[in-house]
Amino acid sequence: MKKIILDVMSGDNAPLAMLQGAIDAVREIPDLAVTLVGDETVIRNMAAEHNWDLTPFAILHAPDVVTMEDEPLSIVRSKPESSLVKGLRALADGQGDAFVSAGNTGALFTAGTLVVRKVRGIQRASIGAVLPTEPNVLLLDSGANVVVEPAYLEEFAVMGSAYVRRICRLESPRVGLLNNGTESCKGTPMHVEAFRILSACPEIxxxxxxxxSAIGDNVCDVLVTDGFTGNILLKTMxxxxxxxxxxxxxxxxxxxxTxxxxLAVKKPFTAVKKDFSSEEHGGAPILGLAKPVIKAHGSSGPLAVKNALRQAMLFAQADVIGDIADAAARCRARRQAEKENNENAKIQTNDDERGSDA
Amino acid sequence: MKKIILDVMSGDNAPLAMLQGAIDAVREIPDLAVTLVGDETVIRNMAAEHNWDLTPFAILHAPDVVTMEDEPLSIVRSKPESSLVKGLRALADGQGDAFVSAGNTGALFTAGTLVVRKVRGIQRASIGAVLPTEPNVLLLDSGANVVVEPAYLEEFAVMGSAYVRRICRLESPRVGLLNNGTESCKGTPMHVEAFRILSACPEIxxxxxxxxSAIGDNVCDVLVTDGFTGNILLKTMxxxxxxxxxxxxxxxxxxxxTxxxxLAVKKPFTAVKKDFSSEEHGGAPILGLAKPVIKAHGSSGPLAVKNALRQAMLFAQADVIGDIADAAARCRARRQAEKENNENAKIQTNDDERGSDA
Structure with missing residues (x-):
């Protein structure tokens, strides 16, 4: 049994689509429990209006709502009673196994980092986007970290690999570095250094x-980049x-x-169109947090909400975060050993120099 | 009468497609003269083989060829007898009004900067790419300048505006800054500063x-960005x-x-497909050089070569470069005046401080 906390007040179609999606989800998905976070009166009134039975649900009352205009950095302080912040607090306190919201992405990311906190050893959490390729590619970072360092890209690679390994059951996910050419010298100095670090990383x-141009060519399962470039790629799509x-x-x-x-192809074409909207790329996992958080698209209807709940359940069941923590610990140990080696080598060199001076 | 120098040995289909394109061009385009740069024996043999009359053409013999493997930075020294370098030298020496090559982009850009040199006051030349939108958008930089400063983006904006104003006859081309959001605070610190500089620039x-996501929404005519992001956008398309x-x-x-x-739509679909290939976005103008240079696509067939020659002719006729030089001079004067103002203000402040100290 997994309990998923759902931000009922989030998204363009809240709370109707969220409630409808939750009701469908608990009906269809075995071992799923859902806690609804939001204004209890609004939830109960809407349920009564639609003749929905709320007995399968726990309700966590949250009278306030985070809007798209709210400043991500301040909402933990300014809106402690919002469904987003209360839901994340409940997750952090162990009242649920994962959190799903379709609200303000920046607010969810920032509040998630502050309230749920990061996995030990991870410097930056990251939002993954599932590209509509076949097979899918997980793009990290999709927008949260506008400026990155090469070490962050290594973390994105490790986290993305853990997610794809567990969720898509790929033994050894292929990690690519998004760049302006395939040679190791390509890109900015940051990319050249990232290439070196990723090449040397035994975790991936x-x-x-x-x-x-190769995103659809099945050349990688995880594609790492900074959040600025990730945004440009997604928005260009x-x-x-x-x-x-x-x-x-x-x-x-x-x-x-013609x-x-x-007339013969109208319907399948609509599906193709949906595939390429950035709103439709599936729920986006926030990786690097100590508990599973899924950002559902802002425009989610009941089906998308149900799928996001299913995805959150998988995320919680699969122990992706355990894998991330283990890999981060190994990376940390390796870096520490390298540092000590370097220092020992330095001391040795100094000793040698003193020896030859004497 | 304008004389365009054509690198006959460049591109995937050289020299056949280049020669065929040149022959079609001089036949169809009034007041166009073409100088063929390349191995004279190869050119004459191929012409004889196809029964082509070479009398309309001047031929500049160049026994060597720049390949895709050549290192851009060294070709001016290592391949002085190549069609690319000899063609650029002829352009610089006034033996022609524009140069067209379908060869190694990096080599053309670097050798162009070294041989033809930049317009006075321009810090960085830039390669424009014409996006297959309606109306077209000129994307600058499309790949040459991987790392940029905000002042370079201002230059790209000024140069792109001059090109679009003259070539597309748009009175006041709209310039956009490619970013991960529309608010002025968006992007990296570089983008925030570029937004400020572009907002204050009276030339654009x-x-x-x-x-x-708005590239096709007719919101701008010139889109400026760094060459890394420009490459990602083009290649994502x-x-x-x-x-x-x-x-x-x-x-x-x-x-x-279905x-x-x-069957009913096969042919028009092929056209749509071609539109979205980065090879088919039309010849790319290199802006900021003291003479017009056009990079034709590597895969150019005779039609693309003919169109690139037409584009080069327009570029040479329209005095885009005169406009760029004037705008660069005005920008320089403005910056100088601002600097002097700031210094005067500083001296005044110091005097005031000394005054109040006394």
Whole structure:
């Protein structure tokens, strides 16, 4: 049995889509319990209105709501009674096994880091985005860490590998570094150093630099980058998706024959369109926190909410975080040993120099 | 009459496609003269083989060729007899009005900067890429300057505006800064500073930050960014293009009806596919050099070569470079005046302080 805490007041369609999704989820998914966080009166009234039975749910009353306009850095202090902050506190206190919210991404990330805290040894948590490729690619970071250091990218690689290994059951996920060419000298000095560090990291299966044109070519399972570039990649996918489907639509309007052709393929095309919207890439795991947190898309309907709950359940069951903690500890030990080796070598050199001076 | 120097030995289909394109161009484009740079024996033999008349052309013999493996930084010294270097030298010496090459982009950019030199006052030249949007957007930088400073982005904005103003006849091209959000605080510290500088620049029509998802939304005519991010955007477009058309193809294979539908739209679809390949975005102008240089796509066929020659002719006729030089001079004067103002203010403050001390 896993208990998932759901931020009922989050997302564009809250609380209706959240409640409907939760009701469907507990009905369909075995061993799932859901705690609803939000304004209890609103929840009970809506349930009564729709004739929904709330007995399977625990309700955690939270009278306040985080909006898209709220400043991520201050909400823990300014909105302690919000569903987002109260839900994260409940998760941190052990009242649930995972937390799902469709709200303000920055607020969820920042409050998550402050309230749930990070795994020991992890410097930066990161939001993963699932790219609509086949097979899927987990892009880390998708926007939270605008400026990164090479060591953060190593952490993203380790965390992404743990997630994909456990959730997608891939023995040895391939990790790529998003770059402007495949050679090891490519990119900024930060990328060159990241390439060196990733190549030397025994925790991951690093396959080298990956160009953005190869995202659909099944060359990696985890793609690491800074959050700025990750955002540009995701948003370009969305922009090109819109652009191409507009162009395709025009092709279908060419003449009577093409208009008939359009009727035959209209429905599957809508699915393709959805695939390439950044809102539809599946729930995004926040990796590096001490407990599982899933960011559902802001536009989530009941189906997306149900899927996010399922994903949170998998995340909680699979002990991804245990793997991340173990890998972080090994990385830490390795760095410590390297440091000591270097210092010993330095002392040795100094001794030698003194010896030759004498 | 404008004389365009064409690197006949460049590109995947050299020299055949280059020669064929040149022959078509001089036949179709009034007032165009073309100088062919390359191995004269090879050129004459190929012309004889195809029964092509070479009398409209000047030929500049260049026995050596720059390959994709050549190191950009060293080719001016290591390959002085290459068609690329000899063509650029001829351009610099006034033997032609523009240069077109489909060869090694890095080599063309670096050798162009060394041989043709930059416009006075311009710190960094930049390669523009024409995005397949409607209307087109000129993306600067598309890959040459991996790390930039805010002042370079101002130069890109000024140069891109001059190009679009003259070539696309837009009175006041809208300039956007590619960023991970529209607010002025978005992006890295570099972006925040660039936003401030671009907002204050009287030479351009700055419309603010532009998200990658809005590239097709007709929000700007010139989009400035660093060359790393520019590469990621272009290559993501290419990757998503491949991915989506694969998905679309599968839609058409669903059943007999959709297969029939496919027949009706096959040809226009091929055109859409071509649009989204990074190789097909039109010839890329190198801006900031003292003479017009166009990088044609490596995969250029005769039609692309002809179009690149037409584009080079427009570039040479339109005095884009005169505009860039004027704007650079005004920017320089403005910066100088600001500096002097600041220094005067400082002296005044010091005097005041001494005054109050006495």
């Amino acid at each position: 299966n690093f396959v080298g630099n990956v160009e953005a 969305e922009g090109v998706g819109k652009l191409m489907l507009g162009r395709v639509k025009r092709v279908f309007l060419t003449n009577t024959l 208009k008939l052709a359009a | 029509n700055f419309v603010g930050n532009v998200e990658a 290419e990757g998503v293009g491949k991915l989506m058309l694969g998905r679309v193809k599968r839609v058409f294979l669903t059943n007999t009806l 297969k029939l539908a496919a």
